[in-house]
Amino acid sequence: MSFDRLIEKIDAMQNPTVAGLDPKLEYITDDIKKRAFEQFGGGLDGAAAAVLEWGKGMIDALCDIVPAVKPQLAYYERFGWQGVKCLTETIEYAKEKGMFVIADGKRNDIGSTMEAYSDAYLGNIEIPDGVIEPFGADALTVNGYLGADGINQPLKLCDKYDKGIFVLVKTSNPSSGQLQDKLLENGNSVSVEMGNLCRELGEESRKASKYGYSAIGAVVGATYPEQLTALRKEFPGMFFLVPGYGAQGGGASDIIGAFDENGRGAIVNSSRAIICAWKKRPDVDWQTAAREEALSMKKAINEALGR
Amino acid sequence: MSFDRLIEKIDAMQNPTVAGLDPKLEYITDDIKKRAFEQFGGGLDGAAAAVLEWGKGMIDALCDIVPAVKPQLAYYERFGWQGVKCLTETIEYAKEKGMFVIADGKRNDIGSTMEAYSDAYLGNIEIPDGVIEPFGADALTVNGYLGADGINQPLKLCDKYDKGIFVLVKTSNPSSGQLQDKLLENGNSVSVEMGNLCRELGEESRKASKYGYSAIGAVVGATYPEQLTALRKEFPGMFFLVPGYGAQGGGASDIIGAFDENGRGAIVNSSRAIICAWKKRPDVDWQTAAREEALSMKKAINEALGR
Numbered sequence: 001m002s003f004d005r006l007i008e009k010i011d012a013m014q015n016p017t018v019a020g021l022d023p024k025l026e027y028i029t030d031d032i033k034k035r036a037f038e039q040f041g042g043g044l045d046g047a048a049a050a051v052l053e054w055g056k057g058m059i060d061a062l063c064d065i066v067p068a069v070k071p072q073l074a075y076y077e078r079f080g081w082q083g084v085k086c087l088t089e090t091i092e093y094a095k096e097k098g099m100f101v102i103a104d105g106k107r108n109d110i111g112s113t114m115e116a117y118s119d120a121y122l123g124n125i126e127i128p129d130g131v132i133e134p135f136g137a138d139a140l141t142v143n144g145y146l147g148a149d150g151i152n153q154p155l156k157l158c159d160k161y162d163k164g165i166f167v168l169v170k171t172s173n174p175s176s177g178q179l180q181d182k183l184l185e186n187g188n189s190v191s192v193e194m195g196n197l198c199r200e201l202g203e204e205s206r207k208a209s210k211y212g213y214s215a216i217g218a219v220v221g222a223t224y225p226e227q228l229t230a231l232r233k234e235f236p237g238m239f240f241l242v243p244g245y246g247a248q249g250g251g252a253s254d255i256i257g258a259f260d261e262n263g264r265g266a267i268v269n270s271s272r273a274i275i276c277a278w279k280k281r282p283d284v285d286w287q288t289a290a291r292e293e294a295l296s297m298k299k300a301i302n303e304a305l306g307r
Numbered sequence: 308m309s310f311d312r313l314i315e316k317i318d319a320m321q322n323p324t325v326a327g328l329d330p331k332l333e334y335i336t337d338d339i340k341k342r343a344f345e346q347f348g349g350g351l352d353g354a355a356a357a358v359l360e361w362g363k364g365m366i367d368a369l370c371d372i373v374p375a376v377k378p379q380l381a382y383y384e385r386f387g388w389q390g391v392k393c394l395t396e397t398i399e400y401a402k403e404k405g406m407f408v409i410a411d412g413k414r415n416d417i418g419s420t421m422e423a424y425s426d427a428y429l430g431n432i433e434i435p436d437g438v439i440e441p442f443g444a445d446a447l448t449v450n451g452y453l454g455a456d457g458i459n460q461p462l463k464l465c466d467k468y469d470k471g472i473f474v475l476v477k478t479s480n481p482s483s484g485q486l487q488d489k490l491l492e493n494g495n496s497v498s499v500e501m502g503n504l505c506r507e508l509g510e511e512s513r514k515a516s517k518y519g520y521s522a523i524g525a526v527v528g529a530t531y532p533e534q535l536t537a538l539r540k541e542f543p544g545m546f547f548l549v550p551g552y553g554a555q556g557g558g559a560s561d562i563i564g565a566f567d568e569n570g571r572g573a574i575v576n577s578s579r580a581i582i583c584a585w586k587k588r589p590d591v592d593w594q595t596a597a598r599e600e601a602l603s604m605k606k607a608i609n610e611a612l613g614r
Contacts, residue, residue: 025434046434046435072420074416078423078432080439081394081395087388109379109381110480111481113329116381120381120385127349127350127354128350129349129350129353135384143415145486146487147480147483147484149480150480171417173418173453173457175456175457177454178504179451182491185492190497
């Protein structure tokens with residue numbers, strides 16, 4: 001039911017940022033990989049073990065200063081089912097440490113199939129042993145190209161289990177405008193039309209929320225600051241997940257438009273800048289490098305927000 | 308490099324259909340489930356074991372009459388990482404039996420992340436043990452909302468490893484028109500604009516193909532036969548994956564528009580009608596029921612195509 005839970009975590013830490021977990025082996029220090037491959041072999045088991053140790057270490061380094069973590073499912077799936085097992089354990093660990101977990105899977109399908117994705121990431125399934133949460137994330141990113149059918153299914157679980165979804169509205173990548181910026185006959189861009197659909201579907205959950213944000217949030221990239229500002233004004237009831245900060249080019253001044261007058265309404269993601277910080281910091285260990293980068297991002301955003 | 312390989316399998320069997328694997332426990336017979344839960348426990352391991360036995364049995368029943376199989380990733384992910392492990396083994400088994408495997412994951416993301424999905428489903432990764440294909444599918448469904456960035460990455464692997472992708476153009480679900488049918492200022496619908504992007508990006512691979520179909524196919528639903536026919540005319544170089552036949556309401560007469568003048572150019576999916584056929588056939592076992600339903604679908608489509 002809305003993003004109240006996430007907003008309160010952000011407020012408590014005074015940090016509207018989320019750390020993106022994009023586990024590529026080249027982002028992981030040699031000693032972790034060496035240990036994992038020695039113990040679990042040089043196959044996918046070993047790779048997944050390295051990713052798990054890395055993910056837990058990253059969570060340890062950040063969990064008291066960063067409210068949320070965003071595992072990117074593609075990078076876990078790249079290590080096969082062993083990577084997906086590691087994703088499950090990483091999510092579990094992040095939740096134990098009190099972090100809000102956004103599963104970045106950009107899932108989408110027809111209604112009946114979207115129900116299965118929703119059960120997997122936000123809900124649960126009943127099997128003989130009882131009710132089990134397959135992944136147990138707090139939020140899921142969703143692609144809304146199929147219309148309401150693909151959004152209403154996860155929304156049901158958001159209401160039931162106090163979860164949220166972020167629907168792709170305006171993405172951070174260079175070619176996002178090829179479809180999303182196209183103007184419709186009614187004068188709206190495709191991304192605004194997507195936003196309108198989300199606003200309409202999320203209206204009931206917004207009414208039930210404490211801070212005025214519905215359970216249907218939006219992904220809006222930091223790399224298009226003018227659109228970010230315009231979309232914030234257009235959709236005051238939608239909480240924004242803002243990718244593209246840091247390595248993709250967005251800076252603190254680019255994302256202030258994502259926030260409301262109370263400094264709420266958005267969470268800014270940084271993946272590579274945080275997780276690869278150690279490569280530019282031979283003076284400290286990888287966890288310290290990630291933590292200090294996260295603190296410097298927090299500071300830069302709070303300063304840009306004038307606080 | 309195009310869909311030549313799939314087209315030749317279809318021609319050899321004279322059957323332009325694909326069986327969709329949507330493993331819900333209620334679609335699996337009690338004796339399979341009983342055996343699996345007794346042997347592997349009542350948790351996700353037991354559920355995944357049931358799904359694996361069922362999937363292998365379905366493949367055995369169909370592999371000499373149906374050229375392709377389409378596992379729906381959502382239903383596997385619903386059983387957690389154990390389900391994803393079972394997906395991996397199901398894909399491997401289908402390929403051993405000579406079937407073309409379409410991983411129905413509707414994946415999408417920015418370029419760097421889409422590279423990871425492409426490696427996972429269509430390509431391979433290098434780890435100390437060597438080069439490993441995490442999932443090893445022949446084709447992947449893709450959502451193109453992010454534009455060329457999300458399509459070019461898998462396309463590279465299609466060219467390199469002789470694979471294909473199907474980009475969602477006009478989906479079969481009731482709400483697909485909410486975005487996809489919207490008209491742009493230039494007079495095109497959003498779905499036609501998506502098709503235009505795919506045609507442009509796939510042009511090189513079309514030139515290299517034997518049958519004139521590029522490596523970028525399209526998902527176009529059987530439930531909108533007029534649009535299906537119009538899109539076939541508009542995009543003669545794009546191979547269509549046509550869902551919505553059978554349980555979703557599309558019939559043989561609805562899908563003839565998807566084919567070219569040689570009776571090629573499309574593969575029609577049926578999931579529930581095949582996999583749940585046993586529920587209406589107490590006279591035969593579940594595999595015979597599936598096989599007979601698949602044969603009757605083949606016959607109906609070939610008759611509608613006048614052959």
